Amino acid sequence: MASTHSAQAGVPHSVTGMAYQRRLVFGVLTVISLVLIYILCKILEKPTPRFYSFTHTTSSAEYSALVSTQHPRTTQTAALKTPTSAAEHNVNITSVGETGTSPKGSVHQAVDRTTDPPFIGDTYTGEDVHPQTNCTDSIRSRFAKTEFAGRFQEQVPVLQWAKHVTPEQYERLKMYPGAHGWGGLDYKTLEDSLSVLTSAANMQLLDDRSRRSNKSKCIHCAVVGNGGILKDSKKGKEIDGHHYVFRSNGAIIPGFEEDVGSRTTHYTFSTNTLVNSMRSYAKFGFKGPPLSNETRFVFLPDHDRDYLLMKAAATHTPVERGPERGKDASKYFGETVSKEKLKMYHPDFIRYIRDRFLRSKILEGAHKDIYRPSTGAVMLLAALHTCDRVSAYGFMTPDFKNYSDHYYDSSYHPVVFYVNHDLRMEMTLWQKLHEAHLIQLYMRQ
Structure with a gap:
């Protein structure tokens, strides 16, 4: 009985060690998998559109030329990214009504400007503008x-x-x-x-x-x-x-x-x-x-x-x-x-x-x-x-x-x-x- 008990008592120790190793390997693989999934999601992630195109557009070349002539030290950075398309530097304008704002009919097509930091806020209230004079060659x-x-x-x-x-x-x-x-x-x-x-x-x-x-x-x-x-x-x-x-x-x-x-x-x-x-x-x-x-x-x-x-x-x-x-x-x-x-x-x-x-x-x-x-x-x-x-x-x-x-x-x-x-x-x-x-x-x- 003693020998039988010793043999039976040895089985749980062996099984416990193997189970622990399997759980450890499984845990490590799970962590690695989660990290890889997170990295993949960040690569494939599409930013939420924040701005809308308006009737005025500026090409990438025009914008780059404007910034460089205004400020010789300005260079393209993540915070002040030069637009990659004409639509990206347009502006979302809404008209002001008596009780709030509503989109103007000319607002369309969502574009991505999430490279701008939040404090930039390139979106504005808009109002219908009527000519104040009959000047045919005004600044506007x-x-x-x-x-x-x-x-x-x-x-x-x-x-x-x-x-x-x-x-x-x-x-x-x-x-x-x-x-x-x-x-x-x-x-x-x-x-x-x-x-x-x-x-x-x-x-x-x-x-x-x-x-x-x-x-x-x-x-x-x-x-x-x-x-x-x-x-x-x-x-x-x-x-x-x-x-x-x-x-x-x-x-x-x-x-x-x-x-x-x-x-x-x-x-x-x-x-x-x-x-x-x-x-x-x-x-x-x-x-x-x-x-x-x-x-x-x-x-x-x-x-x-x-x-x-x-x-x-x-x-x-x-x-x-x-x-x-x-x-x-x-x-x-x-x-x-x-x-x-x-x-x-x-x-x-x-x-x-x-x-x-x-x-x-x-x-x-x-x-x-x-x-x-x-x-x-x-x-x-x-x-x-x-x-x-x-x-x-x-x-x-x-x-x-x-x-x-x-x-x-x-x-x-x-x-x-x-x-x-x-x-x-x-x-x-x-x-x-x-x-x-x-x-x-x-x-x-």
Whole structure:
């Protein structure tokens, strides 16, 4: 019995060892198989389409040429991939209805743009655009004949107002921070602020164009930067001769009228740039925005403080909260400011010009979240999308080192480059727009 027991007792040990080995081999093979299946799935995986083709297209060669001429340092990368087909650089545009958005009839064929990082967001609200004048040779009609044809989207709204605020639009735009969306802005603040922008004047950049045209078929706009190139230019009278005159930030006029003119029809700013300008340029005589009966104030919304200041100005009440809490908006815009004189750029427009005209390499780096086109660039490109003729003065040109930073500097100060803007790329863009006869850029050479 003992020998029989020993033989029987040895069988389980042998069987157990073999079973363990089999399970180990099976487990290893299972892991290897799962890894191989995962790799195969990633190779065969098809990205979900995110964007839609629109009527405007740009070929791969055209896009590559545009980027390389705008920014000599730009190269093809995974984050800023050059499109492989004409359809890939089109744009999804939806029309805004009274209660939200609905696809336009011209939207069709889904295309893949998943190589773009989420913060790019090359999709925008669109609106039907009707000709403002009878100008037969306007900038908009000439875009199609230039290298910028695929960049230009006339349907992207330049301004935002009450009608744009819907839960659907908020969900779409809250993912984009700063000036490029409604990120960091709660829905109630957005709704309460934009609810005051309901008049026809709030919806149009050139709201009184019929009165100003003086029977001219084409509307002429002067966009005036603050660059030192304007010092001793004697361009003041020429600037004032335009139908509209745009200025921004620390635009100092008293004492410099001969060079920069005296009129201001549109003043572009963010609350931050306005406050900083009043602090930094007070010693040169800058006390605040130019104030006149014809001046409109165009907010470039960077933070909730812009929406809060705009509402305070429209309702003649103190600013509710934030850095300007309790302040009287008349300190900035005068006692008689009305809501009809207030306008606010649409974040879709700012993101559109960033992505399509000023897509800097900064977007590939650590500072991508703070990068945006400069205030002057937004102003100039807004005029380009609205006026029939645009003359640009005081903007950076290739010989910028010959001039001080500002026309009102008492001594020479070199241009300062900050990481939140790409001024060199903007300078190259102005040159290309000038060469394409889309703007008339003032140059001393």
